[in-house]
Amino acid sequence: MIQQAQQGNAEAFMTLARTYQSRVFNLIYRLTKNREDTADLTQETFLKAFRAIKEFRVSSSFHTWLHRIAVNLSLNFLKKSEPQKNYREYFNSREDRDRDNKLANNFISPENASEAEQLKASLEKAFDGLPTIYKAAFSLVVFQGMSHKEAAEVLGCSEGTVSWRIHQARRMIKEKLDPYFGRTKET
Amino acid sequence: MRCSRCQKLISDWLDGNLSQQDSKRLGAHLKKCPGCNEYFEALKVIDREVRRLPEVEIGDITEFEASLRRELNQIDQQKLITKRKRWFKIPVPAWGIGLLFLAAAIYLLFYFRPGPAENGQIELATLLSYEDSYLTLTQTIATDDDVMESLNQEIINSIIQETLAWEPDGSDYSEIYHKQINVINIDEYLLQQEDNMGFQEGK
Numbered sequence: 001m002i003q004q005a006q007q008g009n010a011e012a013f014m015t016l017a018r019t020y021q022s023r024v025f026n027l028i029y030r031l032t033k034n035r036e037d038t039a040d041l042t043q044e045t046f047l048k049a050f051r052a053i054k055e056f057r058v059s060s061s062f063h064t065w066l067h068r069i070a071v072n073l074s075l076n077f078l079k080k081s082e083p084q085k086n087y088r089e090y091f092n093s094r095e096d097r098d099r100d101n102k103l104a105n106n107f108i109s110p111e112n113a114s115e116a117e118q119l120k121a122s123l124e125k126a127f128d129g130l131p132t133i134y135k136a137a138f139s140l141v142v143f144q145g146m147s148h149k150e151a152a153e154v155l156g157c158s159e160g161t162v163s164w165r166i167h168q169a170r171r172m173i174k175e176k177l178d179p180y181f182g183r184t185k186e187t
Numbered sequence: 188m189r190c191s192r193c194q195k196l197i198s199d200w201l202d203g204n205l206s207q208q209d210s211k212r213l214g215a216h217l218k219k220c221p222g223c224n225e226y227f228e229a230l231k232v233i234d235r236e237v238r239r240l241p242e243v244e245i246g247d248i249t250e251f252e253a254s255l256r257r258e259l260n261q262i263d264q265q266k267l268i269t270k271r272k273r274w275f276k277i278p279v280p281a282w283g284i285g286l287l288f289l290a291a292a293i294y295l296l297f298y299f300r301p302g303p304a305e306n307g308q309i310e311l312a313t314l315l316s317y318e319d320s321y322l323t324l325t326q327t328i329a330t331d332d333d334v335m336e337s338l339n340q341e342i343i344n345s346i347i348q349e350t351l352a353w354e355p356d357g358s359d360y361s362e363i364y365h366k367q368i369n370v371i372n373i374d375e376y377l378l379q380q381e382d383n384m385g386f387q388e389g390k
Contacts (some may be wrong), residue, residue, distance in 0.1 A: 008263065010256070010259045010260060010263055013259060014252070014255070014256060014259065017252075017255060018252070021245065021248075021251070021252075022242070022244075022245065025243065025245050026242050026243050029243045035243075035246065038243075039245065039246070039251065042245070042251075043251070043254060043255055043258065046255055047255075047258050047259070047262065050259055050262060051262060116236075119236055120236060120239070120240065123233065123236055123237060123240070124240065127237070141202050142202075142234070142237055142238065143237075143238075143240075147202075147203075147204065148199075148202060148204045163195070163198070163199055163202075163204065164195070166198055166202065167194065167195045167198035167199070170198050170201075170230055170233065170234075171194060171198075173233055173237075174226065174229055174230060174233060177229075177233065181225070181228075181229040181232070
């Protein structure tokens with residue numbers, strides 16, 4: 001199918017697009033959190049892939065190659081569209097902190113039946129607020145099920161960097177959700 | 188092991204990216220560190236919940252695919268147009284240089300083709316071989332009287348034929364001459380000529 005697409009067969013490429021469109025859409029959505037932008041970026045990803053498919057080497061993974069295009073487009077888009085939050089901003093948003101404390105109080109309450117939903121909502125918020133490079137690494141490994149090695153290929157960095165970024169993302173999410181779990185003491 | 192290191196290993200363990208040796212070290216640390224154990228439990232819950240987050244569906248999949256197909260077809264057409272235009276977009280100097288190279292190639296082709304000089308050499312070689320054959324033939328003929336006579340006869344016949352064919356302006360030859368020649372007996376003809384000459388001299 002890939003070889004047919006490389007020969008300029010648009011139908012063969014459409015079949016490939018159908019296979020991957022949902023995964024690509026979800027990956028981009030995790031980064032942008034906007035449906036319209038996600039739809040545009042997903043389409044742009046496939047168009048760019050179609051234009052460049054002759055350069056794709058069959059020996060490598062099409063899945064990884066396609067995700068690299070998607071991540072690069074998304075990161076460029078986010079770089080232009082919104083300023084990145086740094087670590088301090090992530091934790092110092094008073095509005096977020098108040099909301100999390102409120103949710104945490106509800107979560108702790110045993111009578112509340114929507115504990116899991118609240119945790120999910122806080123979790124999504126915590127994830128959305130992460131720096132984009134952490135979000136990208138986390139999304140590829142946790143949501144897309146890639147290995148650190150594959151994610152490193154997509155992001156163009158080392159496996160160690162991927163591992164470190166995911167660890168940082170988890171630590172930040174955990175810290176954000178500390179009201180639910182209690183603060184961890186480090187030795 | 189420091190707790191910061193342990194937390195990093197926990198993250199790797201959750202991703203299934205931890206070596207057996209590090210897994211043992213992590214296990215040993217977790218047994219004796221309640222803080223890291225708490226962190227580990229919290230992260231397990233977070234990881235589980237994160238993985239449970241629902242996937243997002245593309246709103247109108249049909250419209251999405253139709254739009255993508257339209258764009259792909261446009262790219263296809265653009266590619267064709269670009270390919271066609273490329274020929275016409277070649278600048279005039281490039282065409283000129285191209286034609287110059289073509290002319291040079293044609294000239295060189297004719298210049299270096301096998302020339303008459305080589306043919307001349309071949310002809311000379313052929314002539315030399317003919318000469319050798321001729322010498323051999325004449326030597327052979329010289330040793331055989333019958334062959335010599337036959338050859339002489341052939342030569343005379345040949346001369347006569349050529350003489351008959353040759354009719355210069357004014358036609359100096361009389362009918363008798365032609366008749367005499369037609370007899371094709373050069374010996375008699377020559378004797379007759381000698382007789383005539385003697386007759387004339389005597390006269």
